[in-house]
């Protein structure tokens with residue numbers, strides 16, 4: 001599977017941290033415990049992969065802003081293991097059916113929390129409620145994280161709230177855009193869908209054995225990259241800002257955001273969710289498996305379920321459905 005554990009990412013970590021500045025060879029050599037020539041050899045893999053590494057006889061070595069390329073080592077180098085957070089173990093694929101399927105398969109074979117799989121393209125990207133998720137090559141970030149949270153099945157809704165907040169955090173950190181959360185799983189910009197979340201959990205008795213957090217963010221899509229059916233409903237970071245962001249930057253920001261939000265008490269996550277919610281306080285229609293419900297979206301309970309206040313004032317909890325403002 002992923003091989004980075006056997007590779008030393010110290011040099012790459014220092015080069016990214018230096019933000020395009022030169023680092024003296026002697027400093028790199030000392031940090032990595034290598035000779036100067038070994039450093040050049042270690043870097044040649046990244047140079048061959050397209051990372052713009054400049055080797056200057058006097059000034060040392062620098063890494064300029066790369067194009068939209070990525071590799072597991074870059075992700076690891078930019079997300080050093082946290083004391084109490086997950087140890088990210090990325091697998092980057094050029095193509096797969098669905099990253100959620102890969103993550104679930106690895107989870108059932110015993111992969112640890114922190115395993116994640118991202119793909120440049122999905123041939124069977126899945127959305128909620130049996131929908132498909134359009135995944136054109138090298139346009140979106142299609143990624144699934146494996147978590148093994150200490151939660152009961154009844155608390156699984158917390159993961160939806162936490163993940164949508166982490167996605168908002170990451171998108172804002174990279175692009176300065178702050179999308180709004182449309183309960184339960186959509187991130188919206190200007191009334192169009194920018195990103196979606198598909199969480200799949202595996203119970204073990206009353207607890208969660210694991211959860212796969214599948215996220216699709218439209219990053220570099222132009223209008224023609226969407227099918228005619230979704231074109232008027234969807235947007236991308238490129239369409240919203242005119243800037244082509246690197247998918248690796250978003251992935252790194254997502255992992256940092258997950259580290260932060262996983263360490264927050266749920267009450268804090270819930271507050272952050274409320275601050276970004278598109279529909280909180282509004283009259284909404286919810287289409288659920290049990291039929292349609294109308295009411296005012298008034299908040300979330302401790303398990304992450306939506307609180308809906310009906311016309312007669314009674315408040316009910318809803319865990320799944322499609323929401324429309326009325």
Ligand code: BTN
Pocket residue numbers: 097098099100101122124125126127128129131133141142143144185186195196197198214215216217
């Ligand atoms: C939705 O809005 O309905 C959820 C979309 C989730 C899409 C992501 S892309 C990565 C992961 N793999 C999938 O097949 N789906 C999720």
